[in-house]
Amino acid sequence: MANIIQPLQHFTKFESLELGNQLIEQALAYKANPALDQAKGAGKRIGCIFLNPSLRTRVSTQLAALNLGMEPIVLNMDKEGWALEMQDGAVMNRGTVEHIKDAAAVLGSYFDILAIRAFPSLTNKEEDMSDFTFSQFVKYSGVPVVSLESATRHPLQSLADQITIRENWSGKKKPKVVLTWGPHIKAIPHAVANSFAEWTLGMDHDLTITHPVGYELDEAFTKGATIEYNQSKALEDADFVYVKNWSSFNDYGKILSTDASWMLTENHFENAKNAKVMHCLPVRRNLELSDEILDGPRSLVQVQAKNRVFAAQAAISHLLGNK
Ligand SMILES: NCCC[C@H](NC(=O)CCC(=O)O)C(=O)O
Numbered sequence: 663m664a665n666i667i668q669p670l671q672h673f674t675k676f677e678s679l680e681l682g683n684q685l686i687e688q689a690l691a692y693k694a695n696p697a698l699d700q701a702k703g704a705g706k707r708i709g710c711i712f713l714n715p716s717l718r719t720r721v722s723t724q725l726a727a728l729n730l731g732m733e734p735i736v737l738n739m740d741k742e743g744w745a746l747e748m749q750d751g752a753v754m755n756r757g758t759v760e761h762i763k764d765a766a767a768v769l770g771s772y773f774d775i776l777a778i779r780a781f782p783s784l785t786n787k788e789e790d791m792s793d794f795t796f797s798q799f800v801k802y803s804g805v806p807v808v809s810l811e812s813a814t815r816h817p818l819q820s821l822a823d824q825i826t827i828r829e830n831w832s833g834k835k836k837p838k839v840v841l842t843w844g845p846h847i848k849a850i851p852h853a854v855a856n857s858f859a860e861w862t863l864g865m866d867h868d869l870t871i872t873h874p875v876g877y878e879l880d881e882a883f884t885k886g887a888t889i890e891y892n893q894s895k896a897l898e899d900a901d902f903v904y905v906k907n908w909s910s911f912n913d914y915g916k917i918l919s920t921d922a923s924w925m926l927t928e929n930h931f932e933n934a935k936n937a938k939v940m941h942c943l944p945v946r947r948n949l950e951l952s953d954e955i956l957d958g959p960r961s962l963v964q965v966q967a968k969n970r971v972f973a974a975q976a977a978i979s980h981l982l983g984n985k
């Protein structure tokens with residue numbers, strides 16, 4: 663008998679292999695027929711709240727809701743909302759205009775589901791690790807919440823990535839998956855890398871992570887992965903290579919290296935002839951990843967981006983329940 667999977671209250675992280683498989687299968691069913699559950703969300707609304715920029719997440723989440731017959735409304739809170747106060751008990755005699763307690767409760771009263779993007783500060787490690795801003799929305803809105811990328815995780819991206827791996831792997835053995843750091847000029851969050859590691863390991867794949875010394879990720883997400891500091895060794899016999907920049911976690915938010923030799927070109931694939939390359943986008947071409955790879959036959963980046971629609975559709979459908 664199949665295990666009964668308890669429905670989630672919120673969609674914020676990897677939960678279990680069983681639920682991962684169920685979401686992947688549901689997403690592939692939606693990819694084959696986007697209108698499969700067109701009546702499921704009828705009469706319901708999802709509020710998509712952005713505290714940071716977005717292209718894919720913004721559009722794919724709206725398309726996913728529309729495919730389920732649900733009405734999406736987007737609020738670019740960083741630009742269009744009042745400046746939010748996050749501290750409990752604050753005397754609001756400075757720049758902030760509205761407390762998160764009030765704003766989140768109002769939004770919760772308007773929507774059946776809220777979806778939130780809240781990036782880390784990359785200056786306050788403790789606050790970022792607790793997903794402080796995102797958690798305030800969960801605490802005060804009182805409705806199911808979907809993460810559109812929090813300080814620590816990007817689960818809709820990771821689900822789309824696992825769908826992409828599933829679609830592109832027919833081998834009998836487990837695929838070798840490699841997460842490689844790529845150079846960048848800015849301090850970049852850990853969320854995509856954390857989440858990719860969490861979901862890849864959770865879905866029972868072999869994961870090797872490679873990065874310069876000092877770029878070790880939070881072990882809470884990488885336990886069970888092989889850490890290999892030599893990139894070319896890590897890439898040997900790889901089936902999927904996920905490229906991502908992140909700033910230092912130990913020396914929190916710092917850029918310790920911009921070493922251009924870490925940017926993948928065809929020369930890096932001498933011992934991984936069939937490897938596919940993945941990136942969540944947006945990508946800084948010829949800094950993080952070369953044109954040669956992005957425009958060549960290894961690249962799965964457009965497939966990943968397309969799968970964001972069906973990942974979001976599966977996640978929202980799950981929160982809407984089985985009725
Ligand atoms: N949602 C996908 C990635 C978002 C973010 N990238 C960025 O901030 C890139 C900014 C730049 O390249 O200037 C990140 O890596 O977490």
Ligand SMILES: NC(=O)OP(=O)(O)O
Pocket residue numbers: 715716717718719720811819942943944
């Ligand atoms: N991959 C991703 O989340 O893209 P956006 O930041 O454009 O939403």
